[in-house]
Amino acid sequence: xxxxxxxxxxxxxxxxxxxxxxxxxxxxxxxxxxxxxxxxxxxxxxxxxxxxxxxxxxxxxxxxxxxxxxxxxxxxxxxxxxxxxxxxxxxxxxxxxxxxxxxxxxxxxxxxxxxxxxxxxxxxxxxxxxxxxxxxxxxxxxxxxxxxxxxxxxxxxxxxxxxxxxxxxxxxxxxxxxxxxxxxxxxxxxxxxxxxxxxxxxxxxxxxxxxxxxxxxxxxxxxxxxxxxxxxxxxxxxxxxxxxxxxxxxxxxxxxxxxxxxxxxxxxxxxxxxxxxxxxxxxxxxxxxxxxxxxxxxxxxxxxxxxxxxxxxxxxxxxxxxxxxxxxxxxxxxxxxxxxxxxxxxxxxxxxxxxxxxxxxxxxxxxxxxxxxxxxxx
Numbered sequence: 001x002x003x004x005x006x007x008x009x010x011x012x013x014x015x016x017x018x019x020x021x022x023x024x025x026x027x028x029x030x031x032x033x034x035x036x037x038x039x040x041x042x043x044x045x046x047x048x049x050x051x052x053x054x055x056x057x058x059x060x061x062x063x064x065x066x067x068x069x070x071x072x073x074x075x076x077x078x079x080x081x082x083x084x085x086x087x088x089x090x091x092x093x094x095x096x097x098x099x100x101x102x103x104x105x106x107x108x109x110x111x112x113x114x115x116x117x118x119x120x121x122x123x124x125x126x127x128x129x130x131x132x133x134x135x136x137x138x139x140x141x142x143x144x145x146x147x148x149x150x151x152x153x154x155x156x157x158x159x160x161x162x163x164x165x166x167x168x169x170x171x172x173x174x175x176x177x178x179x180x181x182x183x184x185x186x187x188x189x190x191x192x193x194x195x196x197x198x199x200x201x202x203x204x205x206x207x208x209x210x211x212x213x214x215x216x217x218x219x220x221x222x223x224x225x226x227x228x229x230x231x232x233x234x235x236x237x238x239x240x241x242x243x244x245x246x247x248x249x250x251x252x253x254x255x256x257x258x259x260x261x262x263x264x265x266x267x268x269x270x271x272x273x274x275x276x277x278x279x280x281x282x283x284x285x286x287x288x289x290x291x292x293x294x295x296x297x298x299x300x301x302x303x304x305x306x307x308x309x310x311x312x313x314x315x316x317x318x319x320x321x322x323x324x325x326x327x328x329x330x331x332x333x334x335x336x337x338x339x340x341x342x343x344x345x346x347x348x349x350x351x352x353x354x355x356x357x358x359x360x361x362x363x364x365x366x367x368x369x370x371x372x373x374x375x376x377x378x
Contacts, residue, residue: 009066010064010075010110012063012083013043013061014059014062015061016029017054017055017058029094030058030096030278031097031281032091032097033100034098034100034101035049035060035103036065036100036101036107037063037065038104038146046062048260052267053270056274058099058274061086063079063106063110065109069109074124076110077124079113080111080114080117081127084132084135087138088131088132091135092134099139099140099142100114100143101142101145102144102145102147103146103147104145104146104256107144107148107206112206113205116205117132118314138281139213140277141212141215141277143218144217144231145218145258146219146256148226148234150230201328202328203327204328207241207328208316210238210242210243210313214245214273214277215244216246216247216248216269218248218259219231219248220250221249222253223254227333230332233332241320241324244276250262
């Protein structure tokens with residue numbers, strides 16, 4: 001079975017709440033969630049998530065990336081173009097907000113190439129500017145589950161051995177772990193310059209989503225594949241750039257196993273984000289219509305809009321672009337793990353405080369997490 005999945009190509013499919021004639025979406029749909037699964041994920045693995053999204057009126061475009069997309073950017077580019085073409089075709093007929101739900105290595109296997117293409121920065125292929133304008137205008141939020149991770153060799157070895165070469169994440173085979181670590185180290189040495197540039201490209205693309213809309217992170221302290229420190233650094237930097245960020249963490253939870261263990265909390269946070277993304281999309285559409293008609297926008301408290309609504313999320317200011325370029329070149333891994341209740345981290349010259357707010361004192365394990373709010377003191 002493992003060998004069969006390893007040879008399987010990237011594939012995608014629609015999972016709609018209610019399909020009309022010819023597989024068309026229902027008129028009542030709220031939006032589209034693009035679920036980017038982890039390597040070797042199967043339909044049944046993502047079914048609980050798609051049921052959650054569909055229960056809120058969102059159709060799902062589900063993508064299962066090929067294992068080698070993690071190593072070869074051309075594979076990630078091919079999948080990204082296919083996803084964008086499928087989305088664009090759907091959105092031309094039925095405009096609606098789009099949220100990307102990224103699991104584990106999905107950011108490396110597809111998402112960052114999608115962002116590069118929409119920004120016009122993809123060097124892999126010559127893509128006509130404006131080809132996917134419908135998608136760019138519809139992006140309204142992001143969900144990261146056990147993601148993102150930094151692209152470095154020792155984490156890559158863990159990632160491959162635990163997730164790619166085994167059918168169940170978190171249960172490695174000893175010999176596979178050893179081989180994966182050796183191969184990862186060898187690849188890192190041979191392609192060190194290329195991988196270094198890919199790493200910068202990856203983080204630049206992810207940081208460039210700062211004005212897409214609300215961003216939600218799910219992670220845990222004992223996740224060795226997606227270290228909480230890396231996610232904290234990224235979330236903190238994204239917040240400092242002006243992003244709308246929320247991070248939910250638990251002390252103990254398996255990689256991509258948070259929804260299974262903390263169903264109620266996970267459900268509530270996803271529902272909140274989808275609602276915020278839909279509202280964000282509606283405000284942007286209203287703003288665009290008023291701009292086209294030349295109608296003056298209301299002032300005061302009657303309309304509250306973030307800077308991301310007043311212009312396209314791709315229209316980043318020069319200072320933000322420069323800061324993104326700087327942050328993308330910094331390591332996203334702590335050598336030491338500090339206290340989670342009062343963590344202060346030095347990164348890129350900025351002193352950041354991470355506030356941890358307990359949800360509840362209940363002994364019920366489904367309610368034993370905490371939510372992390374991030375503020376910056378520069």
